[in-house]
Amino acid sequence: MAQDDLYRTVVLERAKAPRHAGPLPTATLNGQGSNPLCGDRVQLHAVLDGQGRIEAIRHETRGCAICAASADLMAGRVTGQNRTRVNRLHAELVEAVETGTAPEGLGELAAFAPLHQHRSRRRCALLPWSALIDMLNDDKDR
Amino acid sequence: MDQSVITSVHAAGSLRHVRADFPILSQKVHGKDLVFLDSAASAQKPRQVIDCMADTMRTQYANIHRGLYWMSERTTEAYEAVRDQVARFLGAAAREEVVFTRNSTEAINLVAHSYGGLLRPGQVVLVSEMEHHANLVPWQMLRDRTGVELRITPITDDGALDMEALAANLADGKVALVAITHMSNVLGTITDARAIIDMAHAAGAKVLLDGSQLAVHRRVDVQALGADFYVVTGHKLYGPTGIGVLWARRELLEAMPPFLGGGDMISTVSFERSTWANVPHKFEAGTPAIIETIGLGAALAYIESIGFDAIGAHEDALTAYALEALGNVSGLKVIGTAPQRGGVISFTMKDVHPHDIATLLDRNGIAVRAGHHCAEPLMRRLGVTATARASFGIYTTPEEIDLLARTLEQIRGFFV
Numbered sequence: 001m002a003q004d005d006l007y008r009t010v011v012l013e014r015a016k017a018p019r020h021a022g023p024l025p026t027a028t029l030n031g032q033g034s035n036p037l038c039g040d041r042v043q044l045h046a047v048l049d050g051q052g053r054i055e056a057i058r059h060e061t062r063g064c065a066i067c068a069a070s071a072d073l074m075a076g077r078v079t080g081q082n083r084t085r086v087n088r089l090h091a092e093l094v095e096a097v098e099t100g101t102a103p104e105g106l107g108e109l110a111a112f113a114p115l116h117q118h119r120s121r122r123r124c125a126l127l128p129w130s131a132l133i134d135m136l137n138d139d140k141d142r
Numbered sequence: 143m144d145q146s147v148i149t150s151v152h153a154a155g156s157l158r159h160v161r162a163d164f165p166i167l168s169q170k171v172h173g174k175d176l177v178f179l180d181s182a183a184s185a186q187k188p189r190q191v192i193d194c195m196a197d198t199m200r201t202q203y204a205n206i207h208r209g210l211y212w213m214s215e216r217t218t219e220a221y222e223a224v225r226d227q228v229a230r231f232l233g234a235a236a237r238e239e240v241v242f243t244r245n246s247t248e249a250i251n252l253v254a255h256s257y258g259g260l261l262r263p264g265q266v267v268l269v270s271e272m273e274h275h276a277n278l279v280p281w282q283m284l285r286d287r288t289g290v291e292l293r294i295t296p297i298t299d300d301g302a303l304d305m306e307a308l309a310a311n312l313a314d315g316k317v318a319l320v321a322i323t324h325m326s327n328v329l330g331t332i333t334d335a336r337a338i339i340d341m342a343h344a345a346g347a348k349v350l351l352d353g354s355q356l357a358v359h360r361r362v363d364v365q366a367l368g369a370d371f372y373v374v375t376g377h378k379l380y381g382p383t384g385i386g387v388l389w390a391r392r393e394l395l396e397a398m399p400p401f402l403g404g405g406d407m408i409s410t411v412s413f414e415r416s417t418w419a420n421v422p423h424k425f426e427a428g429t430p431a432i433i434e435t436i437g438l439g440a441a442l443a444y445i446e447s448i449g450f451d452a453i454g455a456h457e458d459a460l461t462a463y464a465l466e467a468l469g470n471v472s473g474l475k476v477i478g479t480a481p482q483r484g485g486v487i488s489f490t491m492k493d494v495h496p497h498d499i500a501t502l503l504d505r506n507g508i509a510v511r512a513g514h515h516c517a518e519p520l521m522r523r524l525g526v527t528a529t530a531r532a533s534f535g536i537y538t539t540p541e542e543i544d545l546l547a548r549t550l551e552q553i554r555g556f557f558v
Contacts, residue, residue: 007502007556016557038497038513039527062527064495065557121501 005114006121007065010073015065020075024058031135033127040067042128044135053082057132064124066112071128073108083136090129097122157456160448161537163188174507177542182327182355182486182533183511184377187441191381194440195433205429207406221432224439225422231442232372232389233363239395241388241422242430246354247276249373249388250321252425253350254280256398257319257371263289265318268311268347270333271297271523272326275516277352281321293317297523301329301478305337312345320349321371325356328515328531329478330461330486332356339368348394354378358535359457359484361450364389376434380536381441385434388425395421402427445536453536457485460534460543467547468532473554477529485534488515491550494557496530502553503530508546 027045034041040063049055057079059071078086093109096102100117102110112125161167164186169176178186204214206221222237229237243249258267258281267281267290285292295311296304303322311317320342325332335351342349350371353362357374364372371394376385390398400407400418404427409417418424445453464487468474473492491499500512511531514521521527532546 007498012557036518039521064497066498118501121497124497 006112006118008111010108010111011065011069014069014072018059018061018068018072020058020072021060022058023060024056026056027058029135029139031131031138033131033134035063035067035123035127038064038124040064040124040127042067042071042131044071044128044131046135048139051082053080054078054086055080059128061128063127064121066115066121066124067127070112070125073111074128074132077107077109078132083140086132086136090126090133093129094126097125157537157539161539163190163444164537165189165192167537171507171509172505177506177508177545179532179534179538179542179546180509180511181358181535181538182378182531184383185358185380185535186537187382188380188444190444191437191440195382195437198433198436203433206432207423217432220436220439221430224435224442227439227442228387228389231362231446232357232374232387233365234389235365236392238421239389239392241390241395241425242435243373243386243388243425244384244431245377245386246352246373246375247280247386249375249386250276250350250352251280252388252401253321253371253373253390254284256401256425257348257394258284258288258290259399260397261288261290261318264291264316266291266293266316268293268295268308268317268320268322270295270303270322272301272303272329272331272517272520273321273323274327274352274354275518276354277321277323277350278519290318291316294519295322297329297331297520298480300480301326301331302480302482303331303333303338305334305341308338309341312341312347315346317342317345317347320347321352322349323352323355324362324372325353325359325484325486326478326520327355327486328488328517328520328529329480330483330488330533331478331480332360332482332484334482335367335369343368355484355486360454370394376438376441379438379441380444382431382434382437384431385438392421395425398425400424400427404428406430448536456536457534457538460538460540461485461487463540464532464534464543464546467543468550471547471550471554473558474550477524477526485538486531487533488529488531490526490529491554494554496528498557499530499550499553502556503546503549506545506549508542508549510546 024045029046031044043060046057047055057075061068061071092103096113097115102113115122206218225237225240228240295308339349348370353374372389374387377383407427477488496512
């Protein structure tokens with residue numbers, strides 16, 4: 001069977017055995033994103049520190065392997081980061097899935113660069129990120 | 143592969159020759175032979191349709207119905223000849239009962255807007271749980287606009303229409319129109335149109351059948367069925383996009399107000415008032431999809447050249463074969479097991495999301511649909527968020543089913 005660059009080991013591993021999934025009882029921030037076209041849903045729970053950095057974050061994802069892996073890799077990557085840094089990472093991920101070339105420093109998130117060949121699946125990887133950005137923006141607006 | 147399947151499929155109209163008519167089937171996708179299993183979304187086009195449309199544009203094209211010159215008159219003849227063809231294809235009593243639309247969706251919207259506008263608050267439009275959004279949303283819009291009630295009749299767990307519930311829904315005599323699919327685009331279920339129509343008529347209701355899927359696979363005879371409205375779409379019938387058909391009983395069309403206003407649909411126009419053209423032209427405002435309509439004619443001629451006996455036999459054999467082959471894939475569950483069904487099979491696979499299935503099949507050249515198939519309420523009824531769906535056409539082979547089943551087994555192994 002022809003496999004796909006997209007389903008690299010890291011994506012499959014994180015989809016099958018996520019490291020950052022589940023509830024977070026101490027969460028002070030909760031957010032959600034869903035894709036009505038496919039029914040995928042990502043719930044996020046986070047705690048920020050005094051400087052607005054993400055101290056802890058967990059996700060509960062119901063979705064495809066790409067969405068689930070993206071949520072898990074995202075949670076690992078944004079821990080310790082502030083809103084500005086999250087926005088920059090998101091912009092770099094968008095660039096990667098649109099061009100197929102991952103900006104340096106994207107690290108494991110570069111696994112999603114092959115999505116540039118799968119236009120219809122880009123939103124699967126980006127859904128957790130838009131949920132996170134919405135959650136952080138809502139917090140800022142409060 | 144079971145020898146009897148090969149025999150019956152190959153007896154059904156020389157599959158090899160049929161495939162040779164579809165140029166796209168020789169395309170490669172990701173370096174693999176294209177295996178196209180998404181005909182229920184839109185079918186591929188034979189060279190007879192492609193050539194007919196290109197030849198029309200090359201040699202015989204002008205606007206229709208008004209030109210006083212040779213080229214316009216010939217194009218009008220070609221366009222109107224398709225109306226005769228469609229009338230024969232659907233078993234209509236008269237060519238005037240055939241209204242050209244953009245697709246099935248527009249045909250249903252036409253009925254919802256025009257016939258629906260004649261309904262009064264308190265009257266009921268009845269649809270089923272397994273409708274495509276195209277046969278649900280226009281009725282919701284009608285309900286919100288006019289105050290008619292929209293009633294949903296349930297399906298059974300195996301995906302058949304619940305006929306007892308239908309009878310109960312018709313019992314109060316308030317139902318003015320039953321709008322139901324003739325074949326589900328998700329479950330493959332073929333509804334018992336004759337029984338539905340008899341029950342509806344006994345309760346004083348008219349019946350619209352959404353034949354978008356069924357008309358591709360079985361002969362339709364609207365008079366034998368006793369239907370009141372029937373809709374089909376060209377692009378699923380191996381024809382072009384942008385052309386669909388509303389068939390309705392003449393007396394209904396005559397009683398209905400126009401849908402869109404403009405050129406071609408009028409008799410006389412002054413600044414004070416306009417009067418309408420006779421049916422069917424009353425419902426065909428503006429320059430229609432001329433080339434597409436002529437292309438639809440070529441598609442219907444192509445289907446007739448194979449014949450529904452052969453098409454039905456081919457697809458029945460293929461569907462039975464596919465249900466067995468897919469049933470043997472570990473973790474795979476077929477969604478919809480009604481006894482009367484056509485070549486549309488939805489399924490889920492344990493531990494593998496339908497979108498991942500579709501992407502990985504695509505990498506192997508196999509095109510299937512994944513998602514909610516424009517039937518979100520049905521997905522909720524079935525307790526799933528999405529399914530993968532393989533659907534067959536006259537060009538589908540048992541070897542392609544084998545490849546699908548084998549690749550699904552490998553995909554499953556990849557995830558578990």
